[in-house]
Amino acid sequence: MLDFADGSARLAFVDEPPVGHDRNEPIILIHGFASNHAVNWFFPQWVKTLTEDGRRVVAFDNRGHGRSQKFYSPEDYAVPKMAEDCRRLLDHLGIETADIMGYSMGARIAAFFAKAHPERARSIILGGLGHHLIDGAGLPLGIADAMEAPSVNDLMTPNQRLFRNFAEATKSDLKAMAACIRGARQLISEAEARQIKTPVLVATGSEDDVAGDPKQLAAIFPNGQALDIKGRDHNRAVGDPIFKKGVLAFLAERP
Secondary structure (H helix, E strand, C coil): CEEECCCCCCEEEEEECCCCCCCCCCEEEECCCCCCHHHHHHCCCHHHHHHCCCCCEEEECCCCCCCCCCCCCHHHHCHHHHHHHHHHHHHHHCCCCEEEEEECHHHHHHHHHHHHCHHHEEEEEEECCCCHHHHCCCCCCHHHHHHHCCCHHHCCCHHHHHHHHHHHHCCCCHHHHHHHHHHCCCCCCHHHHHCCCCCEEEEEECCCCCCCCHHHHHCCCCCEEEEEECCCCCCCCCCCHHHHHHHHHHHHHCC
16 A cells, blocks of 8 residues: 655555556545545455446545544544645646546535536545435534444444444544544535536435435536436445446446
């Protein structure tokens, strides 16, 4: 695993070359809350799927996550700041334009990246995030409280227990995760979304009760389309074959 630092945040990342033919169309992957590049992208075989499709794949640990630098103030996790981490990594690697794919919180970061740097995004893929990009500020603040509880046995709601167990399973820094939940709550307005002319794929599980309506969001983007991942909830949609097939088709067809 590689890392770099330029005075903002030290980021850990992997840079995987394409297998066989090189399309010269790199893609950068941005994982979700309390996850990391391995859990979100390697274990579900996304990296294998994309490199075998002839794509250079860059996947990094968001600030506060995995092997990247930890912060403990909510302001350090503002979504525009996390989107700039993605831009800094592209600059570091000399990648001028890339497809940007994020899941859940990573999808929110991808959307903010496209808003700030439309010329750098060949397309964006928003996995596990629908209309809540516009009308929902991320995970409930009670999840931050769950990160700070003495143990999972002290938690009251299923969602709190779910995310606390997940954070512990990924060996996340719980104090950093609490700060991330409180800081990464910025929204994109409908008017701002209409200004994102990049091709956009919005992909969510049909049983996802976290993301919001994907079709409603896709209809707002001038070049948006929705993908319904049948029978999957927020967590189980990540590695689904329907998702992978849909992404490869989208990448093949977009300009």
